[in-house]
Amino acid sequence: MRSMSAEQRRQLAFLLLLLGYGLVLVVSLQGLSEGARAFPIIVLVGTTLLWAVKLAATLAPASWRAVIEPRGIVPLVAAAEADRGMAAGEAAGETGARGGWLLWLWLLASLAAMFALGFLLGSAASVLVYMKAIARTTWRAALPAAAATTAFVYLVFAEALRVDLGPIPLTVLLQP
Amino acid sequence: MIESLHEALALALTWPNPLLILLGTLIGQIFGMIPGLSGAVAISLMIPLTFTMPLHQALFLLLPALGGSAFGGSLSAILLNIPGTAVNAATCFDGHPLARQGKAGLAIGASAAASAGGALFGLLVLAAAIPVMLTALLLIGPPEVFMLSFLGLCVIGLAAQGSMIAALLSGGLGLLLSFHGYISVVGGTRFTFETDLLWDGLPLAPVFIGLFAISGVVELLSAGDRIAGSAVRPGRFGAGAWQGVLAVFRHPRVFLSSSALGTLVGIIPGVGGSVTNVIAYSLARQSAKDPESFGRGNVAGVIAPEAANDSKDGGALIPTLALGVPGSEVMAILLGAFALHGIDPGRQMFTEHLDLVWVILVALVASNILTSALGLTFSRWLIALTRVPVSLIGPPILCLCLAGAYGLEQNPWHPVVALIFGALGVAMTRLGYSRVALIIGFMLGANVETAFFQSVQIARGSAAIFWERPISLTLFLLIVLALALPFLKAALRRRAGAKESGETS
Numbered sequence: 001m002r003s004m005s006a007e008q009r010r011q012l013a014f015l016l017l018l019l020g021y022g023l024v025l026v027v028s029l030q031g032l033s034e035g036a037r038a039f040p041i042i043v044l045v046g047t048t049l050l051w052a053v054k055l056a057a058t059l060a061p062a063s064w065r066a067v068i069e070p071r072g073i074v075p076l077v078a079a080a081e082a083d084r085g086m087a088a089g090e091a092a093g094e095t096g097a098r099g100g101w102l103l104w105l106w107l108l109a110s111l112a113a114m115f116a117l118g119f120l121l122g123s124a125a126s127v128l129v130y131m132k133a134i135a136r137t138t139w140r141a142a143l144p145a146a147a148a149t150t151a152f153v154y155l156v157f158a159e160a161l162r163v164d165l166g167p168i169p170l171t172v173l174l175q176p
Numbered sequence: 177m178i179e180s181l182h183e184a185l186a187l188a189l190t191w192p193n194p195l196l197i198l199l200g201t202l203i204g205q206i207f208g209m210i211p212g213l214s215g216a217v218a219i220s221l222m223i224p225l226t227f228t229m230p231l232h233q234a235l236f237l238l239l240p241a242l243g244g245s246a247f248g249g250s251l252s253a254i255l256l257n258i259p260g261t262a263v264n265a266a267t268c269f270d271g272h273p274l275a276r277q278g279k280a281g282l283a284i285g286a287s288a289a290a291s292a293g294g295a296l297f298g299l300l301v302l303a304a305a306i307p308v309m310l311t312a313l314l315l316i317g318p319p320e321v322f323m324l325s326f327l328g329l330c331v332i333g334l335a336a337q338g339s340m341i342a343a344l345l346s347g348g349l350g351l352l353l354s355f356h357g358y359i360s361v362v363g364g365t366r367f368t369f370e371t372d373l374l375w376d377g378l379p380l381a382p383v384f385i386g387l388f389a390i391s392g393v394v395e396l397l398s399a400g401d402r403i404a405g406s407a408v409r410p411g412r413f414g415a416g417a418w419q420g421v422l423a424v425f426r427h428p429r430v431f432l433s434s435s436a437l438g439t440l441v442g443i444i445p446g447v448g449g450s451v452t453n454v455i456a457y458s459l460a461r462q463s464a465k466d467p468e469s470f471g472r473g474n475v476a477g478v479i480a481p482e483a484a485n486d487s488k489d490g491g492a493l494i495p496t497l498a499l500g501v502p503g504s505e506v507m508a509i510l511l512g513a514f515a516l517h518g519i520d521p522g523r524q525m526f527t528e529h530l531d532l533v534w535v536i537l538v539a540l541v542a543s544n545i546l547t548s549a550l551g552l553t554f555s556r557w558l559i560a561l562t563r564v565p566v567s568l569i570g571p572p573i574l575c576l577c578l579a580g581a582y583g584l585e586q587n588p589w590h591p592v593v594a595l596i597f598g599a600l601g602v603a604m605t606r607l608g609y610s611r612v613a614l615i616i617g618f619m620l621g622a623n624v625e626t627a628f629f630q631s632v633q634i635a636r637g638s639a640a641i642f643w644e645r646p647i648s649l650t651l652f653l654l655i656v657l658a659l660a661l662p663f664l665k666a667a668l669r670r671r672a673g674a675k676e677s678g679e680t681s
Contacts (some may be wrong), residue, residue, distance in 0.1 A: 014607050018349065025352060028367050035362035035600035040355050054341050067339040070666035086590045100398055104599065107394075111578055111591055118581065123575040135567030149572040153579050161228055163583040173588050 011058045018051060106130055115173065118166035119157065124150040184534035187232055188542060193467045196236040201543045204244025205550060208264075209252050210396075210569075215245030216505045217392045218383035220571075224580040226640040227381075231517040232535045234322055239536060240543030242506055243295060246485050248549045249285045254478070263435055263485050265626040266457035270477025271468060285420020286475050287482045288548035290431060293424060294483035295544035297435035298442065298490020299537050306526055306533065309498050313523045318630035319641050321499055323625045323651035328501050329617055331444060338608040340662045346604065346613035353378055353614075354621020373589050382590040383618065386597025387611055388505070389577045394602050397570040400559040423475045424483075430460050430476045431483050438484030442491025450621050456484030486544060495531060498527050502622045505612040508619040543587055644669055 004012070022044060029037045057068040106129065114122030124146040131142035157163040187193060200222070207218035216242040226234035236368040249264035254271035267287065316324075329347040356367045357377030368374040424431050434456040441452045460468040460480035470477045495501040500521040504507040514521060525533060581594035604611050635641035643649045 011607055014603055014609075018345075021349075022352070025355075025367060028369070032366050033362060033364065035364050035629070036359050036364060040352070041350060042365070042628075044356075045309055047345065047352060050341055050345040050348055054339075054345055057339070057341065066666060067670070068454055069339045070662040071339060086625075097335065100394075100602075103394060103397055107390075107595060107598075109572065111595065114575075114578060114582075114591070115588060120581045123579065124576055127571045131567060135565075135571075137565070137567055141568060145568055145572055149575050152572075153576065156225060157579055157583045161225065163586060164213045165579075168588045169332040 008058055012055075015051065015055050015058065022048065073107070101136060106134060115166065115168045118168075119153055119163055120150050122166075123153050180530045180534045181538075183531050184538040187535060188236065188538045193233060193236045196233060196296055197240045197539060197542050198546065200237045200240030200539075201244040201546045201550065204241030204543070205248035205251075205547055206244075207241070208245030208248025214249070214388070214392065215242050215383075216388045216509055218245060219506060219509050219513075220381070220388045221576060221580055223381045223384060223509070223516065224584040225328075226513065227516060227584050231514075231519065234513060234517060235532070235535050236539050238510065239539040240511075240546070242489060243486070243543030244547040244550075246489075246543075247288065247291045247482075247551050250291065250478075250482055250485075251284065251551060254283045254287060263453055264481070266453040266481035267478060269457060270472070270474050273471065273473035274475065274478070279416060279473070282340055282416040282420040282423065282475060283478050284551060285417035286423045286478045287420070288417075288552050289421040289424040289481040290482040291486045292548040293431060294435045294438060294485065294487035294542045295489065296541060297432075297483070298439045298487035299541055300490070301439045302490040302493050303537060305494055306530075310523070310526050311493065312402075313498055313526070315647060316499070317645070318627040318634065319645055319648040320651065321501075322624060322627035322631055323642060323648050324495070324499060325501050325620045325627065325657065326532075327655050327658065328495075328620065329613065330655050332610060332613040332616065338610075342608050343610040343613045344509050346610040347617040350614040350617020351606065351620075351621045351624065353383075354618045355625075358621065359625075361626050373587070373593075378618075379585065379587070379590050379593055380516060381584045382594040383511050383597050384512060384615070385577050385581050386594035387601040387615060388509075390574065390594060390598030390604060391601025391611070393570050393573050393577070394598060395605060396566050399566075420475065420478075421552075425481055427476050427479050429463075432481050433463075434460060434480040434483040435487040438487035439491040441484075441493050442488030452484045452488045453481035456480040463499075489540065491535065497521050497536075498523070502616050505615050508612075508615045511619050551677075 025040065028110065029040065053068060057065050060068055076077050083146035106126070109129070110122065116122070117125065127146040128142055128151050131137045131145060132139075153165070158165055188197065203222070204215055204218050208215055221236050222238055222241065226237055229237070246263055250267045250271065253264040253267040254275050257268050257272040257275075271283045271287065274280065329344070332347060334341050354377065356374045358365050358375060365375060436455050437459065438452050441455065457470075457477060457480050460476055461467050464470065464474070464476060466474070478588075492502075492504055492507050496507040497520070500511060502511050511521065519525075519529060519532065536620060577594060577598075578591040581591040582588065584590065601611055603609075604614065631641050632639070641648070643652050
């Protein structure tokens with residue numbers, strides 16, 4: 001594990017996540033009728049083969065990776081563009097790795113606020129928290145953005161679509 | 177057929193449909209222009225808003241976003257050298273050099289005319305194909321639908337710009353995700369883990385919103401402070417937008433060949449537009465008398481990718497509407513919108529719902545003309561949106577994503593599903609997996625399984641039916657070829673490399 005690059009470790013973690021999901025499905029196949037499980041079994045077998053090839057490519061030395069998992073056939077220009085795009089994506093990924101956890105934490109907190117306060121107040125609070133605490137913008141920018149979001153949610157969801165925007169009681173949440 | 181066309185035209189002119197077309201076009205154009213967002217994000221976000229509308233009104237709002245986003249993406253490609261969406265990558269090559277020479281107006285004019293003309297070309301092909309399709313669909317049975325769906329997934333691997341295996345694995349994951357919930361072919365439910373949430377399968381709108389809208393905005397917020405980046409300076413507009421429009425008529429061969437190519441590639445399920453525009457650009461350059469002028473501001477280098485880009489939608493609608501096999505992520509989301517409104521694609525689309533097919537055509541034609549007109553008129557002001565800090569537009573869009581995921585069925589677990597798929601979308605993008613393949617696999621799942629069961633029933637349990645019928649056999653061989661080609665190409669490249677190094681030593 002220690003000799004693996006960060007990219008390899010991320011790939012491996014994602015593959016393990018996929019494996020976990022596949023195993024849950026395999027266990028859930030028990031008790032299903034023959035008709036209900038026939039096609040999922042075929043797809044599971046095919047997907048497991050692809051998963052194994054991807055795992056081999058992830059663990060293999062760099063020189064072997066192109067042999068195990070070739071790129072799609074695209075015109076040369078597209079390949080060059082893709083390289084440029086992937087480089088940009090990787091750069092974004094690095095930036096995201098630094099700011100990513102905070103962003104996801106904010107998203108989870110926003111959802112909790114929307115459930116607890118309702119979607120109108122929750123949206124306003126979420127936008128304000130992001131803009132002031134994370135993006136560190138001025139109140140002059142944050143307040144109109146929060147007000148506009150709340151107004152849009154109210155007009156579209158509460159007025160036009162007649163959606164009950166909460167708050168959502170905990171008892172409803174605990175009955176998925 | 178003419179009656180249905182009249183009906184669709186009358187509907188398009190009935191209030192509030194013109195407003196919906198304008199709104200959809202504008203939203204699509206703005207989302208297309210902002211790199212990181214796209215037509216798929218716009219349509220995902222708008223699906224919950226259309227749930228209470230009649231289907232024709234929903235189509236008049238959703239489809240113009242598709243037309244608007246492709247042209248919107250070309251504006252940022254020309255002015256900022258950043259393709260707004262992946263389908264506009266090739267427009268940068270000559271569009272931005274023209275902008276740097278002070279001829280952005282010329283490039284935008286050419287892009288507007290080529291986009292509108294290309295879209296009309298593709299849609300005319302679709303309209304002309306309707307009678308042919310009614311006959312052709314009689315030849316296509318469950319084994320062919322099964323093979324064609326798998327071919328679609330394999331072609332995504334073939335056209336993948338990253339790893340082919342990762343793209344195929346994404347498609348497989350999409351199929352597995354589609355297996356949750358009620359099974360229409362045999363009755364009963366599976367993989368629901370004893371919750372009502374999964375009884376109807378994974379909810380479509382939250383999956384779309386998470387996979388495209390949330391992940392797109394999270395990537396945007398992670399990437400930087402301004403969408404266009406502070407170092408990017410927009411090119412100069414100059415005059416000459418009408419010169420650009422006329423340039424399309426001065427390059428009829430480039431326009432027609434690129435439009436035909438776009439339509440043809442669009443018909444192939446799974447390929448999508450990101451490949452179409454670069455193939456059209458490469459062909460235009462190869463067949464030009466002055467190929468060395470490409471990349472330095474040749475207007476034909478703008479016409480070719482833009483015409484191909486917009487004509488592909490007409491082609492992509494053929495397998496989507498006729499067989500329920502989507503050609504791109506936008507088509508997959510469109511299929512989801514059909515499903516939410518209780519419409520199944522297939523032969524009945526052209527017999528019982530021909531009016532809807534015409535509504536789709538009219539909406540796309542109107543939006544493509546409108547988006548070009550809007551682009552020509554307002555692009556110099558609209559492009560200012562890409563200079564807005566992402567922290568100002570990202571959080572409100574994310575709040576709308578969560579409210580939208582909740583609003584459709586007022587189920588508090590749906591925003592949670594959207595967040596989970598948002599995280600999955602971000603992980604897939606960063607690790608080189610294909611979200612397009614996943615969503616196409618997800619939308620194909622039920623169709624593929626039904627086609628599989630029907631085929632096996634027709635053949636009384638024998639799998640030989642998949643290679644005994646000529647069309648099915650041809651599709652099977654194409655699948656084998658699609659899977660083998662990248663390996664063969666890689667092997668040939670290695671052999672050539674080894675030979676070259678042997679000669680050098």
